[in-house]
Structures are given as structure tokens and as C-alpha cells.
Amino acid sequence: MFVAIRKMNFNINQLLDKGIYLKQKKQLQEATDAFEFALKIDPQCSSAYQQLGDICWSQGKLVKAILYYEKAVEIEPNNGILLYNMAEIYKKQERLEQAAKHYIKALQVEPFNNSPFIQLMYMKLIPTQLDELVVFYQQLSQSKPNNPWVNVKLGNVFTKQGKIKKAISSYQIATYKMTKKFNPEYVAKYWEQAKPASPKFIIIGPMKTATSALYKYINQHPLVLPCIEKEVHFFNDRYKFSQGKNWYKAHFPLIPPEESFITGEASPGYIVNNVQDKVFQMFPKIKAIALIRNPVARALSHYHHNVKHGFERRTFQEAISAELEVIKSFNNPREVLQIRNWRGNTGYVLIGFYYYFLKQWLDVFPQEQFLIVNNQDLLVNPESSMKQVFEFLGLDNYTAQEYPKYYSNSYDPIDENIRLELADVFRPHNQKLEQLLQCELNWN
Incomplete structure (x- = not known):
């Protein structure tokens, strides 16, 4: 050569x-x-x-x-x-x-x-x-x-x-600068009499289900003020959590107690990290939003995200095969809830076992404080999905001029044999989710 x-x-x-x-x-x-x-x-x-x-x-x-x-x-x-x-x-x-x-x-x-x-x-x-x-x-x-x-x-x-x-x-300096940058009228009118605010909502994930899009769509509402970081990871980071409520609340803009403005954050790892009790105990009135997406598509998107950011160097087949070996070792699929290191080699497949994660949140949160949004509905008909979200948050409906897609990437389609293999793995767990939600997801 x-x-x-x-x-x-x-x-x-x-x-x-x-x-x-x-x-x-x-x-x-x-x-x-x-x-x-x-x-x-x-x-x-x-x-x-x-x-x-x-x-x-x-x-x-x-x-x-x-x-x-x-x-x-x-x-x-x-x-x-x-x-x-x-x-x-x-x-x-x-x-x-x-x-x-x-x-x-x-x-x-x-x-x-x-x-x-x-x-x-x-x-x-x-x-x-x-x-x-x-x-x-x-x-x-x-x-x-x-x-x-x-x-x-x-x-x-x-x-x-x-x-x-x-x-x-x-x-606190960051919240002031950010709010002044994106909403200078609010700062001029309210900032001096405003006080540290608690989040009214959290988007709990999982990743690669359009959490970023949903968070940005919510923040387009005139009564919603964004957090300084979309993902604070307060509840699923032991060291951050040990810093206490005041540390966490410093990430959110100041809001006058008598006003109707709300704020919140979106940390996609919350759903898989067994933090529902922490969240509910600290903020018993907070509302939680989870998204679901065809788990095969989510797994492929998750993989390409990691490749793009240099976290993954295996082929998709190699990564999936390694994870399927983990699944074979389970005596019960609920063992997915015991996994602690989601930054390791498990996640492409197992995060798609939505039923088990959602069930443990629903066992803690009252139904009126928990919303599940279908990724496909959000992307195909954002106006309808956002009407549902704003109603859930206690806000008047607001229709944005546009609903751009965030962080959407193109890559080669999944190999059909791998797709069929993954569809077989997910099928019984998807059926449990359909029973929980009382709807057909048509993910096969």
C-alpha cells in the first residue's frame, strides 16, 4: 500500500x-x-x-x-x-x-x-x-x-x-445575569422584592427522549423562568445533595412570593437513580415529568451521543451484546433498579426498561403530581403535548411561534437483526408499561 x-x-x-x-x-x-x-x-x-x-x-x-x-x-x-x-x-x-x-x-x-x-x-x-x-x-x-x-x-x-x-x-450572580439577559423586564420589575424560590417542576428523564426540547418549550411560557443549568443533578449526586437545600435553590431565579412565576430543572438521570423519595421529602408539592420513547430508538440515540462525545469506542453491536449479557444474569427484571453506575457500560438497553423506573416514582408521587409524556407525541404534535404540560403545571396554555428540534442528529439506521433482537428483549417490559399507562404504544 x-x-x-x-x-x-x-x-x-x-x-x-x-x-x-x-x-x-x-x-x-x-x-x-x-x-x-x-x-x-x-x-x-x-x-x-x-x-x-x-x-x-x-x-x-x-x-x-x-x-x-x-x-x-x-x-x-x-x-x-x-x-x-x-x-x-x-x-x-x-x-x-x-x-x-x-x-x-x-x-x-x-x-x-x-x-x-x-x-x-x-x-x-x-x-x-x-x-x-x-x-x-x-x-x-x-x-x-x-x-x-x-x-x-x-x-x-x-x-x-x-x-x-x-x-x-x-x-446567585449567575441567576441574576441570566434572568437579566433573557428577561430584563422581569428583573427591572420584580428582582428587588423577589426571594429565593423552590422549583415547581422537574423533568426526570430519561436521556435521549427529548428532555432538552421539552425543557426549552416549557421555558418559552412567559410565566416560567429557567434555572441557570438545565441539569443540576442535585438529587443523584451524593456530594451535591449533602450541600443542602439552600445550595440547590441558589440555581433558580428569585421570585416574589405572591407572583405566579414558576421555575424548574431537567436532570435526565433522576429517573434511574432511585431518588424519588429524596425529591418528594424535600419538595412534597413538586411536579415531576417523565418522557418515554421507543426504547430501541432511544438505545441507538444514546449510543451515538456517547460516540460523539468520545465516551464510547465500541461498535453498537459490541455495546449491546455486553449489556445483554448483564440482562441474562438477572433473576428478576426489577434488578435493573439496583444498578448504581449508569456512567458505566449499562444503559443503552436497561434505561429502556421504563416500567420499573416509572412504577417506583408512581408509588411515591400522587397521580396529580406526575406526568408521562410520549416523545413521539411531543415531536409530531408539540402544541397538543404542551397544552397538556402547561395544564399539568397549572399554567394557562401558551402556543409558541415555533418548536425547534434540539440536539437532533442523523446517523445510519440500525441493523435489522439487532433491531429485531432488541425488540424481543423489550417486548414483555413494554407490555407491562402499556398496562400501567392503559394505552397501546406500538413499539414493535
């Missing part, structure tokens, strides 16, 4: 395109030849080093992948993707200090890329790294004084440091 490429007299861009094409076709040795020959032509071609690093990573050759990425970073030090990939490999090697160092570098290059920040928040960081993040966001706040997201991130870092008063203050 190397000789053949030389005879074709490719230029550097053609070689890169050829290599990327071969990589996509899983012809990795031929792709490697193309990228190596590109480096013969231009030893300073960072893209070729990056692609070679990607190939080695996909083959599990982590040491070699790092060497290629380091070469690429020497040439292109402000490449956030490279820095992030290096951090991911260091984390896989359990070289956590190096991983954190590179996640921080990736953030400094791309301050509003959420992926490295999320990884850092789930890691144990040394004090100097946390201090570095504080300084970074404080400086960013000075250069972006009207940007509320900077104060949200700063509040999250303060929380991780255990500096809760500073965290609450930072969140």
Missing part, C-alpha cells in the same frame, strides 16, 4: 482525505500507510499525527497513541481536541494527575467546551488544580462580564472545593 500511494503522486491534502476515508472503512493499516506517507512529505503535519493517534487509540495502543498526540500538540499547541484526547487516554491509564492537567489545558483553549469541564468535576483534583480553575474562571468572568455560564462554572468549582458560601454567591 505504501508503494502504491507513492506511485499515485498524491499531494498532502489528498493523502489526508484518502487516509480518513480508509480509516472510516476500517482499513486501518492502509490508512496508517497514507498518514505516514503524508508525514514523509510534511513532517510538520499535525493532522497526520492526530489521525495516527486516533488509529492507535482505537486499537488499544495507548502508549503509541500518546506519542503521536504529543507530536501533534508540539506543532499545534492550541488544539482542544488533541488535548482532550490525551486527557482521555491518561485517564484510561489511571494517570489521573496528567489527565486533569490536559483537561484543564483543553478548557483553557476552548473555555465553553463542556466535555473537559464535566470530566474534571467527576475527578478527584489536587488543590492546586482547583485553584487554577478558580483563577481561570475569575479572569474569564472579567473578560466576559455579562456571561452567566462563567459564574455557573465558577460556582461548581467552589462547590468542589467545599467553599459553599462562595458557590452559592456565584450561582
Whole structure:
């Protein structure tokens, strides 16, 4: 292949395109030849080093992948993707200090890329790294004084440091900035006499069922004020929950007690994390909304989400096969409720066992405080679905000018044999859900 490429007299861009094409076709040795020959032509071609690093990573050759990425970073030090990939490999090697160092570098290059920040928040960081993040966001706040997201991130870092008063203050600044940005009339009229408010609703998930779309549609109502973060993950994060109600309420805008405005959040992980008792005990009048979607389609969407964000490198077949082995070990499908690590290798299939998750919420919440929305209904006829949602929330109906689709992605259709296999797995659980909801879902 190397000789053949030389005879074709490719230029550097053609070689890169050829290599990327071969990589996509899983012809990795031929792709490697193309990228190596590109480096013969231009030893300073960072893209070729990056692609070679990607190939080695996909083959599990982590040491070699790092060497290629380091070469690429020497040439292109402000490449956030490279820095992030290096951090991911260091984390896989359990070289956590190096991983954190590179996640921080990736953030400094791309301050509003959420992926490295999320990884850092789930890691144990040394004090100097946390201090570095504080300084970074404080400086960013000075250069972006009207940007509320900077104060949200700063509040999250303060929380991780255990500096809760500073965290609450930072969140409160963020709520003011966000509300003023999107609703300046409200701030001018109400903010001075408003007080910290409790959420009136939560969207509990699950992920990849259009929770983002529903949350944004709700926030279009003139009497709804958004939380500073769509996903607070207060009830399903032990450390956050330990900070108490005031920490949580600081994420929501101030509301005058006598006014009809409401606020809420949407953390898709709530539904699978056995937090219904916590939610109801802290906010006994809160209303919860869950969405359901054909579980086969949800599994595929979940998989491609993880691939896009670098969390998944297996094929869909490999990921599903591994999870089906977990299911075979169950003595009772209710064992799905005992799973604790939904960030691991279980979730594509098991999150689609909606009946068991919904049943445990319905055993705690009164019927009038719990609403289940069909994803398909929301996407096909949003006006009708939102009328139902607003009625549930005690609000007058409000019809938006448009209902855009959020975070919709296109990808290859599912293999028919895998689809049929998954449909068989889900069928008995879907039937239980139909009995619970007293309706036909037609998901076969």
C-alpha cells in the first residue's frame, strides 16, 4: 500500500482525505500507510499525527497513541481536541494527575467546551488544580462580564472545593445575569422584592427522549423562568445533595412570593437513580415529568451521543451484546433498579426498561403530581403535548411561534437483526408499561 500511494503522486491534502476515508472503512493499516506517507512529505503535519493517534487509540495502543498526540500538540499547541484526547487516554491509564492537567489545558483553549469541564468535576483534583480553575474562571468572568455560564462554572468549582458560601454567591450572580439577559423586564420589575424560590417542576428523564426540547418549550411560557443549568443533578449526586437545600435553590431565579412565576430543572438521570423519595421529602408539592420513547430508538440515540462525545469506542453491536449479557444474569427484571453506575457500560438497553423506573416514582408521587409524556407525541404534535404540560403545571396554555428540534442528529439506521433482537428483549417490559399507562404504544 505504501508503494502504491507513492506511485499515485498524491499531494498532502489528498493523502489526508484518502487516509480518513480508509480509516472510516476500517482499513486501518492502509490508512496508517497514507498518514505516514503524508508525514514523509510534511513532517510538520499535525493532522497526520492526530489521525495516527486516533488509529492507535482505537486499537488499544495507548502508549503509541500518546506519542503521536504529543507530536501533534508540539506543532499545534492550541488544539482542544488533541488535548482532550490525551486527557482521555491518561485517564484510561489511571494517570489521573496528567489527565486533569490536559483537561484543564483543553478548557483553557476552548473555555465553553463542556466535555473537559464535566470530566474534571467527576475527578478527584489536587488543590492546586482547583485553584487554577478558580483563577481561570475569575479572569474569564472579567473578560466576559455579562456571561452567566462563567459564574455557573465558577460556582461548581467552589462547590468542589467545599467553599459553599462562595458557590452559592456565584450561582446567585449567575441567576441574576441570566434572568437579566433573557428577561430584563422581569428583573427591572420584580428582582428587588423577589426571594429565593423552590422549583415547581422537574423533568426526570430519561436521556435521549427529548428532555432538552421539552425543557426549552416549557421555558418559552412567559410565566416560567429557567434555572441557570438545565441539569443540576442535585438529587443523584451524593456530594451535591449533602450541600443542602439552600445550595440547590441558589440555581433558580428569585421570585416574589405572591407572583405566579414558576421555575424548574431537567436532570435526565433522576429517573434511574432511585431518588424519588429524596425529591418528594424535600419538595412534597413538586411536579415531576417523565418522557418515554421507543426504547430501541432511544438505545441507538444514546449510543451515538456517547460516540460523539468520545465516551464510547465500541461498535453498537459490541455495546449491546455486553449489556445483554448483564440482562441474562438477572433473576428478576426489577434488578435493573439496583444498578448504581449508569456512567458505566449499562444503559443503552436497561434505561429502556421504563416500567420499573416509572412504577417506583408512581408509588411515591400522587397521580396529580406526575406526568408521562410520549416523545413521539411531543415531536409530531408539540402544541397538543404542551397544552397538556402547561395544564399539568397549572399554567394557562401558551402556543409558541415555533418548536425547534434540539440536539437532533442523523446517523445510519440500525441493523435489522439487532433491531429485531432488541425488540424481543423489550417486548414483555413494554407490555407491562402499556398496562400501567392503559394505552397501546406500538413499539414493535
